Amino acid sequence: MGKATKRTVTIRDVAAAADVAVGTVSRVLNDHQSVTKQVRERVQKTILTLGYQRNAIAQSMRSARTKMVACAIRDFDIPAFASYVKAAEATFRSAGYTFILASTANDKDVELSLLQTFGQRRVDGVMMTMSDETDPDLVNAITHVAMPIVLIDRELVQSVDSVSADHRAGARQATEYLLSLGHRRIALLVGDPKAYPSRSRIEGYTEAHRSFGVPVDPHLIRDRLLSNEATFRETAALLGRSERPTAIYAAGLDTLSGPLRAVRTAGLVVGQDISIVSGNDSDLAELNTPPITALRWDRSEMGRHAAEMLLDRIEHGRQSPPRRIRLPVSLVVRGSCRPA
Amino acid sequence: MGKATKRTVTIRDVAAAADVAVGTVSRVLNDHQSVTKQVRERVQKTILTLGYQRNAIAQSMRSARTKMVACAIRDFDIPAFASYVKAAEATFRSAGYTFILASTANDKDVELSLLQTFGQRRVDGVMMTMSDETDPDLVNAITHVAMPIVLIDRELVQSVDSVSADHRAGARQATEYLLSLGHRRIALLVGDPKAYPSRSRIEGYTEAHRSFGVPVDPHLIRDRLLSNEATFRETAALLGRSERPTAIYAAGLDTLSGPLRAVRTAGLVVGQDISIVSGNDSDLAELNTPPITALRWDRSEMGRHAAEMLLDRIEHGRQSPPRRIRLPVSLVVRGSCRPA
Secondary structure, three states: OOOHHHHHOOOHHHHHOOOOOOHHHHHOOOOOHHHHHOHHHHHHHHHHHHHOOOOOOHHHHHHHHHHHHHEEEEEOHHHHHHHHHHHHHHHHHHHOEEEEEEOOOOHHHHHHHHHHHHHOOOOEEEEEOOOOOOOOHHHHHHHHHHOOOEEEEEOOOOOOOEEEEEHHHHHHHHHHOOOOOOOOOEEEEEEOOOOOOHHHHHHHHHHHHOOOOOOOOHHHEEEOOOOHHHHHHHHHHHOOOOOOOOOOEOOOOOOOOOHHHHHHHOOOOOOOEEEEEEEOHHHHHHHHHOOOOOOOHHHHHHHHHHHHHHHHHHHHOOOOOEEEEEEEEOEOOOOOOOEE | OHHHHHOOOHHHHHHHHHHHOHHHHHHHHHOOOOOHHHHHHHHHHHHHHHHOOOOHHHHHHHHHOOEEEEEEOOOOOOHHHHHHHHHHHHHHHOOOEEEEEEOOOHHHHHHHHHHHHHHHHHEEEEEEEOOOOOOOOOOOOOHHHHOEEEEEOOOOOOEEEEEEEEEOOOOOOHHHHHHHHHOOEEEEEEEOOOHHHHHHHHHHHHHHHHOOOOOOOOHEEEEOHHHHHHHHHHHHHHOOOOOOOOEEEOOOOOEEEEEHHHHHHHHEEOOOEEEEOOOOHHHHHHOOOOOOOEEEOHHHHHHHHHHHHHHHHHHHOOOOOOOOEEEOOEOOOOOOOOOO
């Protein structure tokens, strides 16, 4: 296992070691019947022993498929993506595809560059999020990308397939629940409205207020909060106001620990001094004392649907019109909210 | 944005639209100075307008680098990997590399197949875990892989670089802490001893017992627990025994919620009826009531080190001897353990 053996093994090495011509190795590789069984077995054994790998890049110039699909999500450290990605991968693996994941950092330039890289590397299909559904460059790149694409939780680009959750209905349900408990100052912590989930959540929150005849205080809507550090800071600021909110709806992905820390730091108790609804169910929400009321949707189902749509496009083409699947969101009521 | 525009744009389309010969487009692409500024600008504008992409697969047959590195971890849904992966990616991104992630499902065949795919796709480097450090096929494949490789938290294969945490010292510290509180029946929940982390944790646990002169009860060591479902089941079984453990050391990655649920289901209270140490710090450990005493190491640092080692190998070759970096593990004492 010395270092010398790590040099790339070529077809010439195989031929030399098996004591045959290069053309014979090539015929064995291409399954020609003109090679005797004895020679074929010797060559195959040599290929295994030396660890020779055919250059797949050269091969894929001849064959259309790379049997590789790529998924680009905002960040690797968002647990809420994990079950989605895991289900998508399982679907692709069982169809014989390699599934690779990349992160966009929610940055337009990274998204554009990944799309280009995936195109250059000839992946067979892409599933991805978009930092900004209204950005013309991104929309153009996604619409014209060479391979089939499925958008994850994005709805504005009408010309490609998408799988999303019904965040507007979920947000409306969460907000109406808090309003029905008598809360009138409900803080909404949310991500970037340039993307579908946050935009829809603000709509749902606003609709719920309208249906209850309660005016929305714009100071209570805090957007572009994409991390726990950001939701911690904003919650702390809100709790420091003279008229502090009586309830917090932490709507973004994986942003519950920020508010929980801020409430604790302020010396308040969840479910007594302040009510909290989490926009995404998690172990943290379920195992908290008290357990946190949370919205949930089937993320594995979402990943499976996305993978199946993409597989279908890869294998049957893009003639049929774009499809969209929108999954329902439901509220799991636990012990983190009390009447105002 | 009709579907017809999605056909791949070829160099011929660019030449036709720019009203030049194919050779002229090629010369512009290859930065030949023989093209007039005026023509060059027209061709470049046409390339942008049509969205033409050079076939990178053909290109990479000529150039050695793909500027892509791959990382293979056990599973996408283990939050403990996230900060590692994120830090590694940041390092590669700033060096101009695309970083892709794949999951092995902790399965030897998937690991072998990914190594082959990465080789065929000509990634410039690989960082990965291994399901079994003693498996000859895996060891052989990793030792002979065509590109530089860094192992993540694996130490047995001596011929390649690795970055790991000092799990033995961590496990010893956690166990000695529980022994010093008077616990004599400490359950150890751990992963697969065929890989370095679990093997080392069992060693550390055993060493601590030896140093306290306390015999190890083999029934209290439960291994191959790689999920919260598994740790839930084993904890429930342990708590149902007539001589139940007084303390649980949940040593695996991301396996704390299992024991927490099982303790709650049994009607017991953490920190009163039973003591718990988590082998990995997390939001769940920190925000639990009571907060859970936990081991921690700098996972971002680990990802950064691995990425820097791999970058160095990619850019400066594999002549120097294999390097290993082992990071310290420390115990954060919180409120989940009490004297036995």
